[in-house]
Amino acid sequence: MCDIVFPGASHSxxxxxxxxxxxxxxxxxxxxxxxxxxDEIQRRVVLLAALLHDIGHGPFSHAFERVSDSSHESWTGRxxxxxxxxxxxxxxxxxxTLPKQVADFLQSKPVDGVPTVFSHIVSSQLDVDRFDYxxxxxxxxxTNYGAFDLNWLIQHxxxxxxxxxxxxxxxxxxxxxxxxxxxxxxxxxxxxxxxVRATEVMFVELCSLxxxxxxxxxxxxxxxxxxxxVSPVIVSIFSEDAISLDDYLTLDDSTLIEFxxxxxxxxxxxxxxxxxxxxxxxxxxxxxxxxxxKGRDRNFVADVSSWLTENxxxxxxxxxxxxxxxxPYQRYMPEKEKPAQAIYIERPDGNQVEITEYRLQSxxxxxxxxxxxxxxxxxxxxxxxxxxxxKAHGLRRA
Numbered sequence: 001m002c003d004i005v006f007p008g009a010s011h012s013x014x015x016x017x018x019x020x021x022x023x024x025x026x027x028x029x030x031x032x033x034x035x036x037x038x039d040e041i042q043r044r045v046v047l048l049a050a051l052l053h054d055i056g057h058g059p060f061s062h063a064f065e066r067v068s069d070s071s072h073e074s075w076t077g078r079x080x081x082x083x084x085x086x087x088x089x090x091x092x093x094x095x096x097t098l099p100k101q102v103a104d105f106l107q108s109k110p111v112d113g114v115p116t117v118f119s120h121i122v123s124s125q126l127d128v129d130r131f132d133y134x135x136x137x138x139x140x141x142x143t144n145y146g147a148f149d150l151n152w153l154i155q156h157x158x159x160x161x162x163x164x165x166x167x168x169x170x171x172x173x174x175x176x177x178x179x180x181x182x183x184x185x186x187x188x189x190x191x192x193x194x195x196v197r198a199t200e201v202m203f204v205e206l207c208s209l210x211x212x213x214x215x216x217x218x219x220x221x222x223x224x225x226x227x228x229x230v231s232p233v234i235v236s237i238f239s240e241d242a243i244s245l246d247d248y249l250t251l252d253d254s255t256l257i258e259f260x261x262x263x264x265x266x267x268x269x270x271x272x273x274x275x276x277x278x279x280x281x282x283x284x285x286x287x288x289x290x291x292x293x294k295g296r297d298r299n300f301v302a303d304v305s306s307w308l309t310e311n312x313x314x315x316x317x318x319x320x321x322x323x324x325x326x327x328p329y330q331r332y333m334p335e336k337e338k339p340a341q342a343i344y345i346e347r348p349d350g351n352q353v354e355i356t357e358y359r360l361q362s363x364x365x366x367x368x369x370x371x372x373x374x375x376x377x378x379x380x381x382x383x384x385x386x387x388x389x390x391k392a393h394g395l396r397r398a
Contacts, residue, residue, distance in 0.1 A: 009140045024049075205320060287390060
């Protein structure tokens with residue numbers, strides 16, 4: 001949804017996937033150049049995984065995951081393994097075992113003949129997926145926050161003698177630091193931009209409201225009447241507890257944009273307002289209380305909720321909480337079920353240490369904590385009252 005704020009951000013998932021495959025090839029070339037250990041089977045699995053890693057994304061990307069309660073990773077596995085899909089059939093033509101190999105590789109499961117560490121090329125904290133989307137998104141949005149020296153990182157990427165992990169030599173420390181800060185900066189200024197998140201909040205609210213209305217409808221005729229001329233696949237998806245693969249594969253951004261238009265003509269006022277808001281960029285307003293005193297926050301939210309209730313409005317839908325979170329860099333914690341693959345730097349003595357330990361008082365250590373924002377979104381019609389209550393509690397106005 002970033003293009004609602006950054007009009008140049010209209011690049012596609014396909015362009016990103018091709019870019020990820022290209023960068024995976026460059027990393028494989030680096031490994032082969034240094035170690036001379038690479039066969040075509042290993043190369044093929046890695047490149048296909050890089051190309052297909054995002055194939056399970058639904059329309060509007062991560063926003064739709066919040067609506068469907070399913071991850072794009074799980075859909076990716078289903079698409080690759082389902083015998084009816086063209087992707088599965090094309091992979092099987094190359095090698096009958098290839099669909100399972102690629103699906104297992106993307107889940108970091110062992111694949112015969114392919115070192116497990118190679119999965120870190122596509123999915124880790126130093127992977128080609130992040131390399132591509134940071135640089136691509138930074139360029140497309142017209143910002144410089146996501147910039148870092150990609151060529152230098154790849155040229156200084158090595159594999160340990162035991163072949164169990166990748167590391168960077170000391171010459172790449174400053175570039176690795178810039179890379180981690182680039183990710184942090186892109187989340188704070190682009191992905192978590194308040195207007196971008198407002199669009200996502202409205203999208204989730206619209207879908208949740210429509211789902212409830214569809215499930216309350218007595219029959220198919222009533223379901224279709226909720227949003228005039230809505231696509232049958234939309235009715236089907238929101239009527240069922242689980243989305244079928246066939247229905248999921250028919251969805252794209254255009255399908256949902258048409259859905260917004262249909263909702264805009266609904267007789268249900270709240271649904272129509274959300275549909276019109278998304279189509280005409282009439283976005284919810286935001287108050288950010290991330291840096292405010294928690295006690296004052298609670299009292300402020302309680303007062304807003306009370307005022308909405310007194311005026312016969314449902315505060316859960318009129319004053320919506322949003323807490324986007326991101327951890328720019330995760331240390332390796334073996335006690336976790338899925339510990340993050342840390343970034344290692346080689347010291348002058350040849351020992352490799354986690355990047356936060358490479359220098360005393362490392363600024364990267366400050367980014368190894370989850371950063372959670374605290375925001376509330378609401379219709380412009382109640383902005384003056386929210387401003388008034390915020391001022392009464394000594395908070396910044398919305």
